[in-house]
Amino acid sequence: MVITCDVLVVGAGPAGLGAAITSSKKGLKTILVEKSSEIGYPVKSSGLTWKEVVDDWNLPDRVISQWTSSFYIYSAHSDREVEIDFGRVVGGTLNFHIFLQELAFQAIRRGTKIILSERASEPIMDGDFVCGVKTASGDKIKSKIVIDCSGSSAIIAKKAGLIPPNWNVELGIGFEYEMLNYKVRNPNAIEFYVGEKEIVPVSYAWVFPTGKDRARVGVSTVLNTIEEIEKKSIRYYEDRFLSKESPIYERVKDAQPFEMHTGAYSLGGMLNKIYSNGLMVAGDSASQASMLVGEGIRYALEFGKRAAETAFDAIKDNDLSEDYLKMYQEKCEEYLGETFEVAADLLDVPTDEYWEALIDSFILMKENRNLELVLKYLKTDMTREEAKKLFPSFEGKYL
Ligand SMILES: Cc1cc2nc3c(=O)[nH]c(=O)nc-3n(C[C@H](O)[C@H](O)[C@H](O)COP(=O)(O)OP(=O)(O)OC[C@H]3O[C@@H](n4cnc5c(N)ncnc54)[C@H](O)[C@@H]3O)c2cc1C
Known part of the structure; x- marks a missing residue:
């Protein structure tokens, strides 16, 4: 069977659902394939996230366990x-499968067609352009853009040659x-x-x-x-x-x-290239998680959304080439600023030295009532100058 659409999303995790909601909201014909038979299972996350994630994505309180x-x-x-x-x-622990189901409801209500128990197995190529995926059951889903949100397997990006097969060594x-x-x-x-x-x-x-x-x-x-x-x-x-x-x-x-x-x-930080002709990668597939605290849900949603926004512009301008889709990487880098570079530097600090400096710093911030800086640390949202304020002993040594 051959099915066609504008945007094909692989994977119904936070990245794929963020992409599908945005794509269908923009009026694009959107299909999402998910290999599991149920959205939200098996749970592979502790589900701690920030209050603004719940607010920004218009989620009901019931997505939060506590x-x-x-x-x-x-x-x-x-x-x-x-x-x-x-x-x-400031945040909460998600009831993870309810959270993903609520996102799926938003995508479905806006017109996304979700196909469950369907594994994307390889890209369909037209020259060096990705123009859809073949599924394990033998179907072909043709699309103008594919957004690979298949988590750490990055199945389509790997098979299309965008990501090396052994990339996730760290x-x-x-x-x-x-x-x-x-x-x-x-x-x-x-x-x-x-x-x-x-x-x-x-x-x-x-x-x-x-x-x-x-x-x-x-x-x-x-x-x-x-x-x-x-x-x-x-x-x-x-x-x-x-x-x-x-x-x-x-x-x-x-x-x-x-x-x-x-x-x-x-733990490697966002990949250097997350797009190619007809293809974008979002969420864990693009290593878009904080290497400092392991937070990935917010980034997956945000970058899934940015991938879909870029897909909309590319389809409107009739240019699906990687030169055009490069804009997606730029949007992600703009969102991150220098925060992931700062996090990578902190990751190099010897473990005990790092944690003791962190405790010293938190005690000091508490005394000085500068809790917003602590929150920025917990969110991996620090600029280099803010990180130096938190870790003065690291200045010139690690920062
Ligand atoms: C143990 C653990 C705890 C964590 N705790 C937190 C936390 O507290 N807070 C936080 O922010 N982050 C946390 N993270 C990270 C966060 O869960 C991930 O970064 C986030 O889930 C990434 O979302 P994603 O959509 O990119 O990928 P995933 O959530 O992995 O979703 C990928 C989806 O693609 C589907 N899929 C895979 N291959 C195929 C295929 N071939 N065809 C079709 N579908 C496919 C999968 O079934 C899955 O539904 C944790 C991670 C782990 C491992």
């Missing part, structure tokens, strides 16, 4: 903890249980646990409450191969973060997991 107004950060290295209370809701892995009977300390507070040796090998551990007696409890780490990552991360998690030595032991000891969320994320 609003967040404060953060605890504890360093096992120096046994210090600081609480930052913003005194207002991977982080996240693993968490969502648990019931967790003794939640404060349902509106997110907790981060850092400190290289005692808690996690490289990155951080977290507790994201999703109710009064429920929480997502997880660790993220960085290793070299997916096999190694999964084995080590899970073993570490079981051995350490739930063990008697863990700082959360008293709260977690009677808790029972009812969901497990795991997945990989790229």
Whole structure:
């Protein structure tokens, strides 16, 4: 079977749904193919996001499991903890599949046709232009533009030669249980646990409450191969973060997991080229996530939207070439400013030095009532000058 449309979106994660909503809102005939049989499953995200994401995308409150107004950060290295209370809701933990379903409803109401249980398998080429995809069931979906939002598999971008097959070498892995009977300390507070040796090998551990007696409890780490990552991360998690030595032991000891969320994320920052003739890549496929804190949902939505806006302009101007689609990369770079470069520099700081400087800084910012700078850090929204204010000891050394 051959189907035609203006814009074909691959993948119904935040990037694909952001792209589909925008594309169909602009009146383009939009098809989205999703390999899963249900939108929003399996959950591969902890789902912490910012209040403005919920507002900007006109989402109902029910997409949030628990609003967040404060953060605890504890360093096992120096046994210090600081609480930052913003005194207002700044974000929340998403009920992830409801969140994606609500986005899908918006796309469908604006005219997107969603095809479930359909795996995009390879691009259809016309010379060196991508002009659709073939699906695993043998259908051909022809389009003027393809937006690849297939997450870290980046299936179409890889097969079209835009992304090298082995690009995602710098991977982080996240693993968490969502648990019931967790003794939640404060349902509106997110907790981060850092400190290289005692808690996690490289990155951080977290507790994201999703109710009064429920929480997502997880660790993220960085290793070299997916096999190694999964084995080590899970073993570490079981051995350490739930063990008697863990700082959360008293709260977690009677808790029972009812969901497990795991997945990989790229730490390399946005790819240098995210477009080619007839093709754009958005979200995790384009490595558009913060390497500092692993936040990807907001970027996936924003950049899916920008890809669709560019598709609209390209179709209107009848120019689907990469020279035209380059505009998409420029729009993404404009949104990011220097924030990802600053984040990459901070990632190079030796782990203990980094976390201790962070705790020192948060204590100071709290005393000086400069909590907005802390929020900018949590959002990876810092300019270089702001990062120097947060980490004065890094100036000239890492920043
Ligand atoms: C454990 C973990 C915790 C995280 N926690 C947070 C967090 O708290 N906050 C935050 O902001 N970010 C978090 N992230 C990152 C965030 O979840 C991702 O950056 C975000 O989901 C990326 O969205 P996406 O649409 O690009 O990709 P995905 O969410 O991966 O969606 C890709 C979609 O494409 C579909 N697909 C794949 N291949 C095909 C194919 N061939 N054909 C059709 N469909 C296909 C998939 O089924 C999926 O639905 C976390 C990531 C992990 C791994």
